[in-house]
Structure formats: C-alpha cells, structure tokens
Amino acid sequence: MSVIELQNVSRAFTVSRRTGWRRTRREVRAVDDLTFSVEPGEVMGYIGPNGAGKSTTIKMLTGILVPTSGAIRVAGVDPSRNRLKLAKRIGVVFGQRTTLWWDLPLKDSFAVLQKLYGVPRARHRENLATFVELLDLGDLLDVPVRALSLGQRMRGDIAAALLHDPEIVYLDEPTIGLDIISKARLRAFLAQVNKERQITVILTTHDLDDIEALCSRVMVIDHGHQVYDGTLEGLRASQSAPRTLIVDLATSHPPITIPGTTVTKIDGPRQHLTFPTTTSAAPLVAQIAADYPLVDLSVTEPTIESIIAKLYATPPSGIGNS
Numbered sequence: 001m002s003v004i005e006l007q008n009v010s011r012a013f014t015v016s017r018r019t020g021w022r023r024t025r026r027e028v029r030a031v032d033d034l035t036f037s038v039e040p041g042e043v044m045g046y047i048g049p050n051g052a053g054k055s056t057t058i059k060m061l062t063g064i065l066v067p068t069s070g071a072i073r074v075a076g077v078d079p080s081r082n083r084l085k086l087a088k089r090i091g092v093v094f095g096q097r098t099t100l101w102w103d104l105p106l107k108d109s110f111a112v113l114q115k116l117y118g119v120p121r122a123r124h125r126e127n128l129a130t131f132v133e134l135l136d137l138g139d140l141l142d143v144p145v146r147a148l149s150l151g152q153r154m155r156g157d158i159a160a161a162l163l164h165d166p167e168i169v170y171l172d173e174p175t176i177g178l179d180i181i182s183k184a185r186l187r188a189f190l191a192q193v194n195k196e197r198q199i200t201v202i203l204t205t206h207d208l209d210d211i212e213a214l215c216s217r218v219m220v221i222d223h224g225h226q227v228y229d230g231t232l233e234g235l236r237a238s239q240s241a242p243r244t245l246i247v248d249l250a251t252s253h254p255p256i257t258i259p260g261t262t263v264t265k266i267d268g269p270r271q272h273l274t275f276p277t278t279t280s281a282a283p284l285v286a287q288i289a290a291d292y293p294l295v296d297l298s299v300t301e302p303t304i305e306s307i308i309a310k311l312y313a314t315p316p317s318g319i320g321n322s
C-alpha cells in the first residue's frame with residue numbers, strides 16, 4: 001500500500017499588489033492538480049525550478065498547509081487533520097535552516113527530541129550510537145549548534161530527523177552549501193539508512209548529483225504541474241537527448257561515416273559522434289573498430305542538467321509523462 005497519496009491536489013494563494021492607489025488581487029496556483037503516490041522505502045527526487053511548487057507540496061504533506069482542493073493521505077491519515085500524530089512518523093530536514101536548538105550542545109538537542117517524541121530510552125541510545133558513528137558526530141556532541149560548521153550542522157540535523165525512527169523523511173536541499181566530500185558522505189549515509197531501515201524519502205534538491213546518487217524515481221514539477229514521473233534513465237530517454245561516442249583514432253581522419261551517427265566535433269585524431277539514446281553503442285563500436293584505426297573510445301550520457309533545462313523549456317502541454 002502506498003505510504004503517500006495525493007489525489008488531484010491543488011493549492012492556491014491570493015497575492016495582493018498595490019499599483020499606485022489601486023490594490024489588485026491575483027490568484028497564484030502554487031500546486032495545480034497533482035496526483036501521485038509513493039511506495040514504502042522509495043526514494044523520490046522531487047525537482048523543479050524556483051517557484052515550481054516543491055515547498056508548497058512538502059508543506060501540505062507535513063500538514064502545515066491545507067490543500068485548496070483534492071485529497072492527501074500520508075501514512076494512512078490526512079496530514080492537516082492529524083499533524084501532531086503524523087509528526088511522530090515523519091522526519092524533516094531543511095538545508096536552509098536548522099531544526100536544532102541554536103544555543104544548546106548537539107547532545108542536549110538530541111535529548112530534548114527524545115523527550116518530545118517519547119522515544120524509549122534504550123532505542124534512543126541505540127539510534128544515537130548508530131548515527132554518531134555513521135555521521136562522525138562523536139567530537140561534536142558537546143559543541144553548541146551555533147558553533148558548528150554548515151556540514152557539521154547538517155549532519156546533526158539529519159541525525160535529529162531520524163532519531164525517532166520516522167517512516168517517512170522529507171529532505172529539502174540537504175546538501176546545499178556543502179563541499180564535495182561532505183556531500184558524498186551525506187549521500188552515502190542516506191543511501192545506507194534508506195536501505196537498512198526502508199525509510200521512504202522525498203528529496204527536493206537543485207543538485208542533480210543528489211538525484212543520481214539516491215533516487216530510484218524522479219518527479220519534475222513546473223508551475224505547479226507534474227511534467228515528469230519516472231526513472232532517471234526514462235527522463236533521459238524521454239527527452240531524446242543524444243549520447244556521445246568519443247573516438248580516438250591513430251591519426252587525424254576525415255569525419256567517420258556510420259549511419260545513425262553524426263560527427264559533431266573533430267579535434268585532431270579525436271572525433272565526437274552523437275547517436276540516439278535508443279541505439280545500442282555496441283554495434284557502432286564494432287563497426288568503428290572494423291573500419292577505422294581505433295585507439296580508444298568512451299561513451300558519454302547527456303548531462304541530467306541539460307535534460308532538465310530542456311524539460312523546463314518545454315510548455316507543459318507538450319510533455320509526455322512516462
């Protein structure tokens with residue numbers, strides 16, 4: 001059974017603007033007729049440009065905002081009517097702001113959370129020991145949150161969101177502002193806890209490497225509409241962005257002519273050939289090896305950034321969901 005279900009969910013805001021003496025009111029549809037469900041243990045990347053409606057969706061899923069129309073069920077209940085009950089079953093991490101107590105040492109923040117959520121002491125100790133080890137928090141437990149670096153604070157925030165054994169975790173830009181090593185560490189940790197604890201994760205991020213590393217499914221929204229729901233590979237294929245074969249020949253050579261490929265660049269003995277995502281590279285490679293003095297080659301996939309940029313540039317009506 002799905003752990004998260006949205007049925008024709010919309011959320012509108014009325015925005016008023018003063019122009020001269022006149023005040024005009026306008027309705028903004030932050031989320032427009034969204035229907036989707038998420039299965040237990042799934043990690044879904046939820047992406048879209050600024051103002052697409054991601055935060056509004058997450059706020060409705062936590063019960064902070066009530067939909068204007070449509071129905072939501074999270075862990076079997078309506079979030080806005082069962083906000084406190086649901087709070088025990090979900091964890092939330094906002095990369096842009098901490099949920100920890102600014103002046104308290106990290107360990108005291110964790111102790112407050114244990115009381116707040118009524119986590120049995122033994123279970124709290126067990127979880128704390130696991131997260132301290134996996135997130136390398138040992139030396140930070142006595143440090144006030146305000147004195148932690150961004151990466152340290154984020155590790156603390158993630159531990160805090162997981163200490164009460166939530167079934168569902170919403171991660172809003174968890175790697176924002178972190179260096180490459182901290183990002184990689186955090187992604188490895190999230191992948192491990194998802195696997196070991198079967199936690200359902202909705203991840204909003206502008207860092208598409210987070211999606212590549214963690215998400216089995218990706219949903220793209222734009223102007224409140226769902227524009228894609230499927231796998232990352234499916235997203236690549238749906239936009240039919242070509243793959244590139246980079247071929248190193250023994251010497252400079254006129255453009256390679258193989259049906260179904262196009263030479264887009266020649267750089268001395270190196271040639272770049274594009275071919276459709278739907279075509280297998282193997283026969284092309286075999287043909288090049290047979291007909292040309294091949295030294296080396298590699299295949300590059302279209303970058304996910306280029307695919308997403310293309311997707312956002314397409315009007316919603318022109319996009320086919322998978």
Ligand SMILES: Nc1ncnc2c1ncn2[C@@H]1O[C@H](COP(=O)(O)OP(=O)(O)OP(=O)(O)O)[C@@H](O)[C@H]1O
Pocket residue numbers: 013014015028029030031048049050051052053054055056057
């Ligand atoms: N409380 C509010 N009052 C009026 N308009 C709002 C409110 N909250 C959101 N909006 C509008 O709804 C739209 C969606 O906003 P939302 O914050 O959900 O987008 P987002 O995808 O999370 O963007 P970002 O990536 O910038 O965080 C935007 O046009 C925003 O201005």
